[in-house]
Amino acid sequence: xxxxxKAEYACLAMLALARHRPDEPPMRIREIAESxxxxxxYLVQILLHLKGAGLVSSVRGASGGYRLTKSPDRISIGExxxxxxxxxxxxxxxxxxxxxxxxxxxxxxxxxxxAVLDRITLADVAERTAPRDWVI
Numbered sequence: 001x002x003x004x005x006k007a008e009y010a011c012l013a014m015l016a017l018a019r020h021r022p023d024e025p026p027m028r029i030r031e032i033a034e035s036x037x038x039x040x041x042y043l044v045q046i047l048l049h050l051k052g053a054g055l056v057s058s059v060r061g062a063s064g065g066y067r068l069t070k071s072p073d074r075i076s077i078g079e080x081x082x083x084x085x086x087x088x089x090x091x092x093x094x095x096x097x098x099x100x101x102x103x104x105x106x107x108x109x110x111x112x113x114x115a116v117l118d119r120i121t122l123a124d125v126a127e128r129t130a131p132r133d134w135v136i
Contacts, residue, residue: 001113003081010046010084011077012036015129017056018072018122026058026065046084053083072126078117 016032029047033040047066050056055075056066068075088110094100 004085006042006046007081007084009036009038009042010050010080011125012038013043013046014050014055014068014075014080014122015126017066017068018075018126019129020067022067025063026067028065032066050080050083053079055079055083068122071123073121073123075122076118077120077122077125078114080122081117 013032013036016035017027020027029040029043032038033043038046047056047058051058051066054069057069058064058066091103091107094103
């Protein structure tokens with residue numbers, strides 16, 4: 001799986017928004033950029049794509065910023081990647097039998113990969129980064 005820098009930055013921005021509580025003011029671009037190490041000017045373009053896909057909303061004004069449009073447990077990593085990179089290009093049908101057999105293997109791998117991306121939510125990934133309080 002190849003992941004563009006833009007797609008990875010989008011996932012990081014979405015994770016920052018996922019960890020932001022809904023009762024808090026929207027997150028400012030600068031706050032997201034600094035917390036995730038994303039260039040601010042690049043983040044603006046990413047957030048526009050995410051907004052166009054309906055994954056984030058923006059609030060204008062002095063207390064403005066961005067927030068998720070749905071709960072983090074209802075947004076999959078696959079949705080974020082689709083919003084940034086678009087759908088995968090269809091592959092041409094190879095002519096040789098061996099090439100067709102290999103192409104079917106690659107297709108199977110892509111379907112399995114997509115199933116994982118569609119199953120894992122922002123909440124799942126955010127949970128992996130949460131500090132653990134161990135009680136013994």
